[in-house]
Amino acid sequence: MAPCILPARGWRRQNTSDTFVSVRTMQTSKIVEVDGIFIGAAILLPEAQGWRFVAADHRADEADGQTAPTLHAAQQMAKRAFFSRKAQPSLAPENPQITLVSAAGFRARA
Numbered sequence: 001m002a003p004c005i006l007p008a009r010g011w012r013r014q015n016t017s018d019t020f021v022s023v024r025t026m027q028t029s030k031i032v033e034v035d036g037i038f039i040g041a042a043i044l045l046p047e048a049q050g051w052r053f054v055a056a057d058h059r060a061d062e063a064d065g066q067t068a069p070t071l072h073a074a075q076q077m078a079k080r081a082f083f084s085r086k087a088q089p090s091l092a093p094e095n096p097q098i099t100l101v102s103a104a105g106f107r108a109r110a
Helices: 058-063 071-086
Strands: 009-016 019-025 029-034 037-044 051-055 099-101 107-109
Touching: 029 071, 037 058, 037 071, 051 058, 051 071, 058 071
Parallel strands: none
Antiparallel strands: 009 019, 029 037, 037 051, 099 107
């Protein structure tokens, strides 16, 4: 049986001597991070169409799926989306009432 490389996009057949091998190419991608936080990846689109950002952090969802002409532009777009979402106020209450329960079952207010 001929070896097969797992696909990423588009099949092509390659003739190696008298056997055929199925080959698929992987897309080039770069990690996008802000202050050490992984927020997503920029994927090079085929035929020099630019870079598409795929968000991994909910704070960068605004830029998810958008394209940019260069890697740098895609990274900047993702960072702007991340910081615009990060600056929004939290929906968590300011003084949550937390009850701590010990192993013995005693309750204490935090």
